[in-house]
Amino acid sequence: MGVEHLQIFLESPNLEGGAVSVDLLKIARNVTQRQQPHNTNRKIRPIGNKLKLIVDAENCLDRLYGGYFSDWACGGQWNRMVQFLSLLTQAIEPGSIELAVVFNGTIESCRMKEWVAEQANKRQKVASVLRHVNAKATPPPKVWWTPPTCLRSSLRMALRHLGITVMCTMDDHHQEVIAYCREYGFHGLLADDAEYAAFDPPRYFSSEHLKLTYKGSLETKEYMVKELTKTLKLSQEQICIMAALLGNFLLPETSLQDLYKQIGLANVSPQNCKEKEDIAKIETNIKRLAEYIQTLPLPSSMDELVVAVFKNLEDKRASRFRQSVQYYLNGTASGFLKYCAPTVTPKEKKNERNELHVNKKSEDNTFLSTTGFASETTEQERETLQNYKLATANAVMSSDILDSAKDAVKSNIDNGLQSNICLLNGITNGSTSSMVPSVLSMGQVNLLVSSSSSSTSSNHTSPKKSAKNTITKKSNLVTPAVSADVLRTASLRHQKGLMAPQILHVLSTQEVRLPCLMEDELNGEIPPIHDIYQPLRQKVYAVLFNLHHLRYLHSKKKDSGEMPENTPQPDIVIKEWKYSRNNPYQKPEIVKAEPLPWAVPTLQRLWFGPAMDDKRRRMRALLSCLNSDAPLILNTAYVPQHMLIMACVLRYIMSQDKAIMKPQN
The missing domain is CATH 3.40.50.1010 (5'-nuclease)
Known part of the structure; x- marks a missing residue:
């Protein structure tokens, strides 16, 4: 079921x-x-x-x-x-x-x-x-x-x-x-x-x-959901009870096997639930379950409903059953308002503004606008939108149109790249080269990095070596504090689809899920893709949580005698849910953030700083995460600007392991 x-x-x-x-x-x-x-x-x-x-x-x-x-x-x-x-x-x-x-x-x-x-x-x-x-x-x-x-x-x-x-x-x-x-x-x-x-x-x-x-x-x-309720002779409230009794993430079907036997429901394998024979079984099961639900009280009398199903209010499944039924009731037309977030009173809003103002002053004396990233302007967005429409005006795109679109965005691509340090969502698996023409004409140049992405260590170690980061007993693990401005901006951009969801996940829960990808797990020559990009992810974590700033404050306290000399430097760890044969998503892997080899500003300064120096640091942080912080990388005589992302990705891959990309013989 x-x-x-x-x-x-x-x-x-x-x-x-x-x-x-x-x-x-x-x-x-x-x-x-x-x-x-x-x-x-x-x-x-x-x-x-x-x-x-x-x-x-x-x-x-x-x-x-x-x-x-x-x-x-x-x-x-x-x-x-x-x-x-x-x-x-x-x-x-x-x-x-x-x-x-x-x-x-x-x-x-x-x-x-x-x-x-x-x-x-x-x-x-x-x-x-x-x-x-x-x-x-x-x-x-x-x-x-x-x-x-x-x-x-x-x-x-x-x-x-x-x-x-x-x-x-x-x-x-x-x-x-x-x-x-x-x-x-x-x-x-x-x-x-x-x-x-x-x-x-x-x-x-x-x-x-x-x-x-x-x-x-x-x-x-x-x-036609009305036909469903009409055929099964159930009200919409009773359909919510049916959804709960069929089994879901709150109350799995494995916990209801005794009830299924009592009703006489046939077992259907989830792998073959679309075979004709199994569909017939499913139809029979649904109809029998509907007949059983007709005998039950409505959810308005929840205690009576629980007793009718489990015979006892103290049954260990009773609480989850209540939650499950209520979950579906909260999605109906009469119940959806119960799930909405509570409204904020004007007094609470004023207190929140005051708190944010205090946080701003304590972090930076300079006023920084947090309505958007400093690298974005309305003019830039309008111009890049026009370029995008030009490139996609016809159903068939010619290379001439794409070339003209790429030339048109050269003037503002530099600004667009600045926002990428907060939009790193993984390097695409073999698709970067085909994406670049389309994406460069889309204003906010997302690195085309997906959840599979990761990063390199500053000393260019191989993924196999860098994956062996262990947390020693002497580590000084700290729970990172995230600025209210940063978290608010990340939430707003997340909701509008302007930022990779993994960024908010990391900032709010220090946890990230890495899905399975199109790769051969039996190939022993090339390491898993998530391992290849793990050093990149580690650097991004350090930027997101201001690890360099934390260690700077730590060293100042040691110098001033506020803490013992033998106190280890603070470390930040992230939980990564990553598949491997030894750990098939049974527990998260603990990964340490690795700081960049230079004085990286705080994330608030990187995102919102409007000065020219902030712009340069944003670019340098992006290049450093990709192992591309080299003087010639920004020289258009060596790397054309519209090929910058591709060049950085290739440079990163080549810096990881010789087996990944070899020169042609």
């Missing part, structure tokens, strides 16, 4: 009217016609005259990528992705559709088991892909599609610069998506997740079946 079976039942052809094919452009036209003003002389445009849809990007990464391009297996085909998104934008703008695309930016510790299972499934697909490529030397089939390493980062940038609203969730992905949908009056939700079926959104469309056709229609399927 599992809550995903509710979605499978909703999609089943045996549920008549459960999934209906629709054209979103036709629906949008109907919405526009219904909301047109009766007075045609009015010049004011009516509010809300578009079909507003919120898209859960995690459910349709392959669709946003542009469908099936065989290049996904070797790093990603980014020009084609941008072409598809441009065509999608051109289709929805005249069709009066407004999209808001939401990415999962949460760390959700309570769903750790789900994430580990997802990574295990991904590893199986990667192994199948590599076996297929080695045996047949042809592109792998679509059934093994795996998102390229930097897909989420690339999508956030491309969608934002195409004028589509982009967001990242902070705390609970599903609850925040449905709350945003209801609070801002969206007409529907594009996703494929059983938890949304339990929430009963205004309208529920399939993201998996989303298709932009040559005839100009935007087709998908609409899931």
Whole structure:
């Protein structure tokens, strides 16, 4: 069992009217016609005259990528992705559709088991892909599609610069998506997740079946949740009870096996839950469970419900069952406000402003604006947006257009690079060269580094050696304090999709998850990708937590006699969830931050400092993390400016291990 079976039942052809094919452009036209003003002389445009849809990007990464391009297996085909998104934008703008695309930016510790299972499934697909490529030397089939390493980062940038609203969730992905949908009056939700079926959104469309056709229609399927409740003879509150009893991250199905036997539910393997025989079993199970739920009290009398299910209020599963039922009730139209964050009173706001003012003064006497990074300006954003639109004006991009776009952004790319020190989200797995033309014309030049990324040590040691950092008993581990301004800015940029989610994860929890990637685990010659980039990550951690500043203060205290001479220097450690044969996501690896070999300013100065010296230090910090802090790297006679990122990435890789990249014989 599992809550995903509710979605499978909703999609089943045996549920008549459960999934209906629709054209979103036709629906949008109907919405526009219904909301047109009766007075045609009015010049004011009516509010809300578009079909507003919120898209859960995690459910349709392959669709946003542009469908099936065989290049996904070797790093990603980014020009084609941008072409598809441009065509999608051109289709929805005249069709009066407004999209808001939401990415999962949460760390959700309570769903750790789900994430580990997802990574295990991904590893199986990667192994199948590599076996297929080695045996047949042809592109792998679509059934093994795996998102390229930097897909989420690339999508956030491309969608934002195409004028589509982009967001990242902070705390609970599903609850925040449905709350945003209801609070801002969206007409529907594009996703494929059983938890949304339990929430009963205004309208529920399939993201998996989303298709932009040559005839100009935007087709998908609409899931009729009302038909589900009608067929099962359950209210929406009872559907929430069903979702809880099917098993989820709060109350797993393994804890409910005795109940399943009592009801007479058949066991269905999660690996084969889409086989015809298993779908029939799932349908039978759902119907039997619905009959059982009809005999139970409603959630309004929670104690009676718990007693009816577990026969005892003291059952160890009772608390989790309550939480599970309430979780789904909080996503419904009548309950979503219960999950919203409490409002801040004017008095609390004033106290917060005073506290931030004190923090600012204590850290820096100079006024620093924290509304955005010092390297960003409105003029720059407008200019780079025009360059981007020029580069993507036609469906087919010629090399001439790309060259002209690259030349046009040379004047402001230097400023864009300054913000990259806070946007390091990993080096792409074999796709950097194909991404550079598209990304350099997108204003904020994200390093194209994905969660797989990491970094080098200052002494250019090999990854195998640097991975052996151990925490000795004499280490002086400190819990880093993060400036309120930095944390607030990181949160705002995280929510708007302007920053890699891992940055906020590290700043707020000192923890980061590194997913499985497209790599051969049996290859003994090349180290794992996460190990290759671990030195880079260690340097980024040191920059984020001001390790150089902490050690400077520590040395001053020792010199002044405030602490004993034998006190070790402060160290900062980060928990990295990284897969290995010896540690398959069972526990996090403890990684020490490694300072850069020069006096790095605080993160607040790097982000917000407007002076020319701050600009140079931002650039130097970026280059240092990539082992590229060399005088000639910024000399355009040696490295053309539009090739700077690629040159730094190649330099970093070559500095790690000779086996990774060898000169051609």
